[in-house]
Amino acid sequence: MKILLVNGSPNEKKCTYTALCKVAEALEEENIETEILHLGNKLVADCIACGKCREIGKCVFDDVANVLIEKAKTSDGFVFGTPVYYAHPTGRILSILDRAFYAGKKEFEFKPGASIVSARRGGTVASFDVLNKYFTINQMPIVSSNYWNNVHGNTVEEVKQDLEGMHVMYNLGKNMAWMLKCIEAGKKENIKHPENKDVKTNFIR
Numbered sequence: 001m002k003i004l005l006v007n008g009s010p011n012e013k014k015c016t017y018t019a020l021c022k023v024a025e026a027l028e029e030e031n032i033e034t035e036i037l038h039l040g041n042k043l044v045a046d047c048i049a050c051g052k053c054r055e056i057g058k059c060v061f062d063d064v065a066n067v068l069i070e071k072a073k074t075s076d077g078f079v080f081g082t083p084v085y086y087a088h089p090t091g092r093i094l095s096i097l098d099r100a101f102y103a104g105k106k107e108f109e110f111k112p113g114a115s116i117v118s119a120r121r122g123g124t125v126a127s128f129d130v131l132n133k134y135f136t137i138n139q140m141p142i143v144s145s146n147y148w149n150n151v152h153g154n155t156v157e158e159v160k161q162d163l164e165g166m167h168v169m170y171n172l173g174k175n176m177a178w179m180l181k182c183i184e185a186g187k188k189e190n191i192k193h194p195e196n197k198d199v200k201t202n203f204i205r
Contacts (some may be wrong), residue, residue, distance in 0.1 A: 005081065079116060109140065
């Protein structure tokens with residue numbers, strides 16, 4: 001079993017990375033393989049609603065969004081991490097997730113997901129809520145911890161001093177491992193996820 005942890009910060013190994021590593025530590029203690037994917041600091045495009053991905057099976061902008069989709073194929077669950085920018089997730093992670101979830105929807109469906117947020121002070125709960133929306137629209141079980149999944153600090157050292165936040169990250173990893181094992185046990189008993197139908201309507205009459 002493998003969990004893909006996505007670092008939505010432009011800084012590869014700073015505060016968000018520190019929190020993700022704590023989640024990974026708990027997962028690895030439970031013999032769950034982990035990989036941290038850094039989304040980088042290069043320019044990324046927003047989804048332009050061209051619909052081309054429905055024809056070619058990937059996004060027309062061939063960047064880290066397509067890397068994420070490919071890695072999702074062999075992942076059993078996900079943790080999305082972001083710092084807080086103006087009380088919301090980074091534009092980078094939102095642009096990438098918009099495109100990855102639209103172009104690679106089936107690679108994420110029914111796999112457990114969790115989000116974590118790093119902030120100097122405020123904006124964590126709003127950012128946490130935004131990232132969780134990707135899971136709820138795609139039939140993905142959301143993994144929680146014993147508090148909202150956030151850490152506080154302006155530097156790596158300060159984040160490590162947030163003992164409660166770091167313990168929340170650790171507990172999140174343990175809960176993710178537990179859910180993965182429950183899903184695996186269900187598969188052995190031939191318990192399959194539902195095949196739900198998609199019906200679209202609008203409100204224009």
